[in-house]
Amino acid sequence: MNTQSTFDLLLNALKDLNSLLKESNLHIELTVVGSMAIYLNGLDINRMTEDIDYISYDPSEEFIALTERISKKYKLPSDWINSRAKDIEPLPKNIENSLKLDNRFSNINLKFINIDIAIQMKVYAYYIRGLEKDISDLKVLSPTKSQIEKGLEFTKDQIRHHHGETQLNKDMVELNSFLEFLYDELLK
């Protein structure tokens, strides 16, 4: 049976997007986060959805038009490549210096977050959204105790930034029980 994994499909779509960018003489820089970044780090995440999340790029109209062409060709969701994650601020500390580079494309400077940063963002995502896919991804990422703690610090930074120190103090009991939960669940 001729089957194609969702990762292969997305990489083919990116390859085609790169060709269109080349024809239009456009160069872009994408910093990939989310499950695609987990895959690019070489971890065994065997199933995913057909989308790529990126940050640090404000998409031009021309770029969006090209991604729509690819979406039609591959029957991907209209926002198969999206910048929804760009709203995360502040970003994890030192993210710029910990990015990895994938140089397979001529016109897409493809960067992706390393495992350390991916863990921080997933810990925060799981605390905020409480989605099963986030704890499942954390299992794949298999963090150490200190990586979990960095993730919790990043979560605290987010709460402090968006809601202030008083709210953070109110959330501390829950954050501590969250940390205990993550230790139990991810370090066994």
Place this chain on the structure above:
Amino acid sequence: MMNSSNEYKRWFAFFSNLGSRTVPRTNKKIWMDLEEFVVLGTRYATENSRTFTSFIITCNKVAPILSPFKINKIAKKTLKNTEFNVLGYIISNIQNHTRNPGQWNSLIKLSKKNMYNLETINLFGSKAFKIDTLFQEWNIDSSSLELGEIDKYLNSEKLLTHRLIHQRLSGVKTVFSDISFYRIFHEKTSLNQMAKDIFHDYRSVYQASELLELVA
């Protein structure tokens, strides 16, 4: 008789035919009974949370054209232990998304009667920091699913243009649409075997086939 490895591969291929965005895509068309697909999902869709999310979204979408009676029949024959907890969760979700929740009550009863109650089930191999209330109702320890992101998990156009789905949506009665879909893949199979494969009684299949031949 189909072995479980074949059944597993066919389930995933059929799910790709229906438009799931979380399973490997295949261009090969697969026959599978729609209600059996729903029942077997309790076994195979739980492979990971993204596939399960896609599966629940699909079940919610096709719920109005599913036959609860057939699902009941297949579930009694096929499922065991914790699979009834998963079926209960699927049906509860359908009830929350349909305008006719009453017709699903018998399946809720069946699932409640047979569900596993001794320990809480970790469906995806992990516990939840905060257990989703609907999962909790079915003794499953799991976080929530991203059920609002329909386009991310399911290609609805592919689902709605699938031969069997399209026929049922057009108002073709279950037994007729099942026969017509089955015959694309199994032209020469006996009526008796077909009746077993599509989970209808022989008399209905015989009568429907006769009528279909008349209009062919």
